[in-house]
Amino acid sequence: xxxxxxxxxxxxxxxxxxxxxxxxxxxxxxxxxxxxxxxxxxxxxxxxxxxxxxxxxxxxxxxxxxxxxxxxxxxxxxxxxxxxxxxxxxxxxxxxxxxxxxxxxxxxxxxxxxxxxxxxxxxxxxxxxxxxxxxxxxxxxxxxxxxxxxxxxxxxxxxxxxxxxxxxxxxxxxxxxxxxxxxxxxxxxxxxxxxxxxxxxxxxxxxxxxxxxxxxxxxxxxxxxxxxxxxxxxxxxxxxxxxxxxxxxxxxxxxxxxxxxxxxxxxxxxxxxxxxxxxxxxxxxxxxxxxxxxxxxxxxxxxxxxxxxxxxxxxxxxxxxxxxxxxxxxxxxxxxxxxxxxxxxxxxxxxxxxxxxxxxxxxxxxxxxxxxxxxxxxxxxxxxxxxxxxxxxxxxxxxxxxxxxxxxxxxxxxxxxxxxxxxxxxxxxxxxxxxxxxxxxxxxxxxxxxxxxxxxxxxxxxxxxxxxxxxxxxxxxxxxxxxxxxxxxxxxxxxxxxxxxxxxxxxxxxxxxxxxxxxxxxxxxxxxxxxxxxxxxxx
Numbered sequence: 081x082x083x084x085x086x087x088x089x090x091x092x093x094x095x096x097x098x099x100x101x102x103x104x105x106x107x108x109x110x111x112x113x114x115x116x117x118x119x120x121x122x123x124x125x126x127x128x129x130x131x132x133x134x135x136x137x138x139x140x141x142x143x144x145x146x147x148x149x150x151x152x153x154x155x156x157x158x159x160x161x162x163x164x165x166x167x168x169x170x171x172x173x174x175x176x177x178x179x180x181x182x183x184x185x186x187x188x189x190x191x192x193x194x195x196x197x198x199x200x201x202x203x204x205x206x207x208x209x210x211x212x213x214x215x216x217x218x219x220x221x222x223x224x225x226x227x228x229x230x231x232x233x234x235x236x237x238x239x240x241x242x243x244x245x246x247x248x249x250x251x252x253x254x255x256x257x258x259x260x261x262x263x264x265x266x267x268x269x270x271x272x273x274x275x276x277x278x279x280x281x282x283x284x285x286x287x288x289x290x291x292x293x294x295x296x297x298x299x300x301x302x303x304x305x306x307x308x309x310x311x312x313x314x315x316x317x318x319x320x321x322x323x324x325x326x327x328x329x330x331x332x333x334x335x336x337x338x339x340x341x342x343x344x345x346x347x348x349x350x351x352x353x354x355x356x357x358x359x360x361x362x363x364x365x366x367x368x369x370x371x372x373x374x375x376x377x378x379x380x381x382x383x384x385x386x387x388x389x390x391x392x393x394x395x396x397x398x399x400x401x402x403x404x405x406x407x408x409x410x411x412x413x414x415x416x417x418x419x420x421x422x423x424x425x426x427x428x429x430x431x432x433x434x435x436x437x438x439x440x441x442x443x444x445x446x447x448x449x450x451x452x453x454x455x456x457x458x459x460x461x462x463x464x465x466x467x468x469x470x471x472x473x474x475x476x477x478x479x480x481x482x483x484x485x486x487x488x489x490x491x492x493x494x495x496x497x498x499x500x501x502x503x504x505x506x507x508x509x510x511x512x513x514x515x516x517x518x519x520x521x522x523x524x525x526x527x528x529x530x531x532x533x534x535x536x537x538x539x540x541x542x543x544x545x546x547x548x549x550x551x552x553x554x555x556x557x558x559x560x561x562x563x564x565x566x567x568x569x570x571x572x573x574x575x576x577x578x579x580x581x582x583x584x585x586x587x588x589x590x591x592x593x594x595x596x597x598x599x600x601x602x603x604x605x606x607x608x609x610x611x612x613x614x615x616x617x618x619x
Contacts, residue, residue, distance in 0.1 A: 137186075138189065150202075150204075151197070152204060153214075153217060153218055154206075154215070154593070154594035156202055156204055156205040156594075160202060161202070161568030161569070162208050162569065163571060164198060164199060165566060171199060174199070175195045201571070203215055204216070206600045207569065207570045207604070209570070209572050209573075209590065210589075212367065212395050212424045214427060216430070216593060217486040219486040219489040220429045220482040220486035221429050222482075222485065223429075223485035224429040224481075226481070227477075227481045230243075232478065233476060234247065234467070234478050235474065236466045236468055237465040238459070243478045243480065243481050244465050245465070246480050247481075248467075249484065250483055250484050251265040251266070251480070253487070257401060258413055258418060259412065260413065262438070263436060263437055265435055265437060266435055266471055267432070267434055267435075267480050268433050269431060269433070269477070270421075270433050271394035271419050271420075273435075274433050274434065275310065275313055275392055276312070276316040276319065276320065278359070278361070278390035278419065279313075279322070280446065281417060281437065281439070282359040282388030282390065282416070282417075284446040285388060291446065298356065299356040300354075301322055301357075302356065302358070303322060303327050304357070304387075305327065305328075305330065305361040306336075306361075306362070306366075307329050307330065307332045308338075308363060308366040308368065308369060308371060309329075309361055328350065330342050330343045332371070334523070335371055336368070336371030337373050338362060338363070343360065343381055360381075360382050360390070362389060362390070362391050363391070364391055364395075364409050364412070365399070365425075365530075368530065368532065368575060368587055369532060370395065370396065371527055372527050374411075375409060375414065376411030378411075379411050383414075388416045389414070390416060393418050393419060394433070395425065396409070396528050397422075397425070398499050399425075401426070401492060401496050403496065405500070408528070415438075416438060417438075417439075418435075419433065420434045421433045425499065425502065425529070425592060426483075427591055427592045431479065432479050432482060443470045454468060454469075498595060499592060501595050501596070503528075505590055505596040505598065505600070505601055506590050509531050509588060509601040510531050512602065513533055513605060517541065518609065519533055519535055519536075520536060521533050530589050530590075531587070532585050532586065532588075533585060533588075534585045535586065535608050537556065537612060537614075539616040540552070551583070553583055555584070557585060557586055559615055560586075560611045561574055563611045563612075564607065564608075564611055570603075570604060570608075573589070575587065586608070588604065
């Protein structure tokens with residue numbers, strides 16, 4: 081059974097959502113009024129799931145719900161909770177999640193939608209700083225809604241003419257920021273698959289016979305990535321048959337950047353072992369530190385040994401739209417392929433991930449299967465726009481349109497200002513943190529908008545930093561995180577880095593949506609200090 085009233089965010093007291101109004105219930109009266117407006121009649125007929133009048137009203141009520149509850153980027157109130165956390169077993173009891181034979185009424189359906197808001201994290205809240213994504217650009221959200229309503233599949237021009245042309249234009253525009261006049265690309269369901277595309281294209285480029293004959297006669301392939309590289313590279317090594325033991329990790333410096341000399345040493349060692357190096361993954365904006373690997377020297381090494389250089393710019397790619405910060409990716413035009421998650425720093429609605437390559441003759445040959453029921457050779461239009469055959473998927477969502485629409489609304493300059501603001505706020509946060517007792521930076525000068533730090537409770541600040549001291553400190557971030565989530569005031573992630581002997585520390589990640597402010601940064605420091613000042617006796 082559904083609860084008769086909200087037990088969480090929909091209370092709308094001054095302690096919860098402030099002045100937010102309760103979105104109107106999908107009652108019979110509302111339905112009949114709406115039906116009367118639409119058809120000129122008033123009826124007491126019970127609504128059914130296929131009643132178009134009721135469905136239209138439901139969609140209008142959902143739109144009102146999104147607006148009234150402040151779910152758009154930048155519309156959360158200061159007094160709104162970021163999250164109303166409940167444990168999994170309790171959530172099962174609060175909402176009937178089961179599926180069964182009997183349909184629910186539309187009023188009950190709308191109530192479930194309210195519960196979904198009730199128990200979801202407000203990622204559009206300025207105090208949600210937990211992940212490498214944040215709120216969705218409102219214009220991008222409008223684009224996402226429209227493309228969902230049109231519900232088409234992005235494999236042929238025949239069924240998605242407008243969206244296919246949009247994707248071509250967006251991919252070309254993204255390549256221009258890299259410095260490629262020509263090339264290819266595709267939108268993928270996430271950066272992990274974009275990275276996998278890079279590994280597969282690199283293998284096909286070096287050994288095209290793999291497509292038909294497999295890997296049995298090409299030797300033991302090995303790939304390289306830094307210690308800070310995303311775990312999707314490790315998973316891809318498994319999925320494409322490379323084997324996780326054949327993904328070789330390269331040491332990083334104290335800032336988290338791959339060390340080029342170490343990469344070359346690893347390549348030489350692999351060659352001495354009669355292995356076959358073929359692929360290097362560099363990272364622009366590592367997940368934790370936000371480090372940018374030095375692309376130019378890495379590219380020269382890859383050219384020297386004839387290796388494909390892929391850049392995972394899922395997070396840091398946003399720097400390319402900024403004249404102030406694009407130098408962080410100096411040498412990007414020299415690489416072979418790039419993964420770029422536009423739903424991360426730039427704030428396109430999830431998910432919006434592009435795979436880009438400067439090669440124009442590899443993608444289709446590598447992935448095509450020439451299914452004749454989709455990709456006929458005697459079509460009545462220019463078949464170059466049937467891009468589906470170069471995808472590993474058949475069905476593919478329209479992801480480019482929401483990005484295209486928000487880019488149209490903001491232009492290059494508008495997006496650049498948002499990126500510059502995120503970087504500026506990260507620098508402000510770093511300066512303020514370095515001046516506060518009890519806060520310690522993990523990296524003195526962060527490269528991206530990630531800021532990593534420890535909070536040290538008052539009584540520990542002058543104690544010897546023994547192994548026992550660090551062991552106790554490792555428990556501080558998890559304890560503060562628990563408190564902030566239970567309070568609903570803030571969400572900031574934490575993690576250890578075992579390979580650098582670093583115990584749990586916080587990672588603040590700043591984005592474009594909603595635009596962060598200095599006031600937000602001060603709040604984070606004040607709140608963590610407030611939540612952690614009494615943790616001196618933690619065990």
